[in-house]
Amino acid sequence: MAKTSRRDTAVRDRADDTDRELDAPPPRRPRAGAGGRWWVGVGRVLLWAFVIVVIFNGIWFPIRNGFSLPTSAAEPETAETVDFPETAAAAFALRFAETYLDTSDPEARQAALAAFVPEGEAGGLNVPADSLTGDSLTVVAVDVSDEYNALVVVRADVNGETMSLQVPVYSDGDSLVLSGRPALLAEPGLAELPAGSSFEEDPQVADQLWEVLPGFFEAYAQEPGHLDRYVEPGAAIAPLPANSLEFHELSDLTVPSQSSTGDDDVRQVATTVVWSLPSADSGDSADETGQVVQNYLVTIVDSGNEWYVRDIQGAPHSFGE
Numbered sequence: 395m396a397k398t399s400r401r402d403t404a405v406r407d408r409a410d411d412t413d414r415e416l417d418a419p420p421p422r423r424p425r426a427g428a429g430g431r432w433w434v435g436v437g438r439v440l441l442w443a444f445v446i447v448v449i450f451n452g453i454w455f456p457i458r459n460g461f462s463l464p465t466s467a468a469e470p471e472t473a474e475t476v477d478f479p480e481t482a483a484a485a486f487a488l489r490f491a492e493t494y495l496d497t498s499d500p501e502a503r504q505a506a507l508a509a510f511v512p513e514g515e516a517g518g519l520n521v522p523a524d525s526l527t528g529d530s531l532t533v534v535a536v537d538v539s540d541e542y543n544a545l546v547v548v549r550a551d552v553n554g555e556t557m558s559l560q561v562p563v564y565s566d567g568d569s570l571v572l573s574g575r576p577a578l579l580a581e582p583g584l585a586e587l588p589a590g591s592s593f594e595e596d597p598q599v600a601d602q603l604w605e606v607l608p609g610f611f612e613a614y615a616q617e618p619g620h621l622d623r624y625v626e627p628g629a630a631i632a633p634l635p636a637n638s639l640e641f642h643e644l645s646d647l648t649v650p651s652q653s654s655t656g657d658d659d660v661r662q663v664a665t666t667v668v669w670s671l672p673s674a675d676s677g678d679s680a681d682e683t684g685q686v687v688q689n690y691l692v693t694i695v696d697s698g699n700e701w702y703v704r705d706i707q708g709a710p711h712s713f714g715e
Contacts, residue, residue: 478541479565484533486510486570487546487561494576495528495550495559497521511572519575528552528559542566543573549581556581590711594651596661599701603647603663606701607692611667612641614706626695626702639669642685659696664689664709 490510497503500523508516528550535547548559557578564573610624618633625631646666652658667690671683689712693705 478538478544479570480536480538480544483544483546483563483565483570484536487548487563488531488533490561490572491528491531491548491550491559491576494519495526495531495552497524497526499523515572526553534558552578558582587711587713596649596651599661600647600649602701603649603694604644606694607647607663607665607703608641608644610692610703611644615639615641615669624703626697626704629702629704631703631706637672639686640672642668642670644668645687660704661694663692663694664712665692666712 490507493503493506493510500520504516504520507519511519531548531550533546534549536544537547538544542565544563544565546561546563548561550557550559552559558581559576559578561576562572562574564571606624610621613620613624613633614631615634615638621631621633644665645668646664648664649661667688669686669688671686673683689709691707691709692703694701695704
């Protein structure tokens with residue numbers, strides 16, 4: 395009986411264990427992120443944030459730069475400008491000045507002035523008959539204020555005295571008109587020349603040129619067929635017209651010791667030439683009417699054993715030397 399009881403007890407115990415296993419709750423699912431999976435989610439979020447930022451900047455920066463900065467390919471804006479017609483204004487003012495200074499016939503003068511001034515303004519330019527005369531009129535300056543306005547300066551002998559008539563001219567781009575009354579002013583005074591610059595001279599080259607330049611000037615005025623003998627090969631110097639001047643003498647010659655360009659084989663020589671003026675009624679060179687003194691700058695070139703002339707021009711600042 396005891397054995398049977400123990401078997402029954404063992405059977406019940408196994409049955410109880412089986413019942414407990416059947417009654418136990420099912421196992422729970424692993425939590426999200428368990429085992430490191432939550433790091434994967436965080437990484438995805440960061441990746442998408444990075445992609446969004448890149449796309450946003452790729453779209454926004456070009457738009458912002460388009461509003462704030464010019465692109466390198468954009469051409470700078472240029473304002474359309476209209477130049478004042480200086481040549482036309484000078485001719486217009488000169489014709490006006492000729493009419494304005496001619497007071498021999500006041501009625502004809504007033505009718506002619508109407509072509510230069512706004513309608514109804516010609517009467518304001520009336521002057522007594524024969525009160526103004528003008529000779530030797532020439533335009534000496536056009537002082538432009540802007541694209542519409544300029545002051546044209548006309549030099550004239552007014553009643554026998556040298557004066558300037560300043561004429562205000564307006565341009566609308568197609569036509570011209572006086573913008574106000576003209577004004578007579580005194581002629582400009584004489585400028586004061588500055589002291590001449592000093593430099594060291596080259597007497598050795600000067601001695602050589604005293605043997606060359608007289609022949610050049612003689613050929614320059616009287617013997618053009620011999621001019622190539624003195625002119626640098628490749629250079630071109632046109633001779634003076636026939637029978638216009640005759641070479642008398644070379645009275646002065648100054649050679650700087652150094653060239654202004656740093657090339658001592660090329661010098662600019664200051665010369666003073668005395669020309670004889672031939673008679674207009676005779677081709678005989680012995681028949682002279684007088685002499686004239688003139689100053690030249692002669693550009694000379696050293697070929698290695700001889701000096702040649704490259705160019706000749708008038709000499710500025712020859713007074714006071």
